[in-house]
Amino acid sequence: MSQTELLIMPILKHSASSATLQQQVPSFSAFHKLPTELQILICKNAVTRTEPIDLSKRVNQRPPEVTHVSKFFYTEGTKLYYRENTFLLPLPSRLAREENLHLDQWLCNSTTTEICKKMSKIVVQVSLPPDRSSLANLILLATHFQNESSEEAKKTIKLQPFITVPAEMEAILPVPTVATELETHVSEAFWRVFDGSLQDFAKGSYKIDWVDEEEMEMNAGVPLLERSVALGRICEELWLAIMNVWHPDS
Incomplete structure (x- = not known):
């Protein structure tokens, strides 16, 4: 195997794994089967930040994009975003x-x-x-x-x-x-x-x-x-x- 091939192989593997992950994420349908407490915990971790949220930044004047993933994330995530931060x-x-x-x-x-x-x-x-x-x-x-x-x-x-x-x-x-x-x-x-x-x-x-x-x-x-x-x-x-x-x- 040439030196060029050795350099390219890790990149190809990473690209392949990323593509596989992108294919798997949309097909994940077991989230709603998880216990409600676990769903809320996952949602809370997704919208909560450790540092204060600077409202002078226009992007922070509305809930994060993750709240648009599903109806559950929109309903619960929006409430948690304002309550927990x-x-x-x-x-x-x-x-x-x-x-x-x-x-x-x-x-x-x-x-x-x-x-x-x-x-x-x-x-x-x-x-x-x-x-x-x-x-x-x-x-x-x-x-x-x-x-x-x-x-x-x-x-x-x-x-x-x-x-x-x-x-x-x-x-x-x-x-x-x-x-x-x-x-x-x-x-x-x-x-x-x-x-x-x-x-x-x-x-x-x-x-x-x-x-x-x-x-x-x-x-x-x-x-x-x-x-x-x-x-x-x-x-x-x-x-x-x-x-x-x-x-x-x-």
């Missing part, structure tokens, strides 16, 4: 512009409300000092829990505050998480606003205190503008609440 809303400042845009679009989508309710754990990264874009994402997410109290919403949403450093220093200084005690205080500041202004905003009953008559004449009666003004006011309220924790003596 941890989902991450990262700091917007860390995202590429295109990814951040995808995340904004997803959070503003009306169908996201039902998807969020299926999730058992969502970790939201918030920058300290407060970054308005990360707070806006947090507010958008909170609107999907408009009919729940903070006690109920807290079972799903967990805030993960991060101390941010200037971009030019990121290569030298890591971005540390904050101490557990400070994280607790920041979360409490957010949930106080959640039970007040955020709930009113989500239910459409938020009353805007206009700065002056000119601002009211420019924006009043235009739903999109009123929503933007209301969102800005709540961002400011949340920003002040967190800053009081961040700089309690200021």
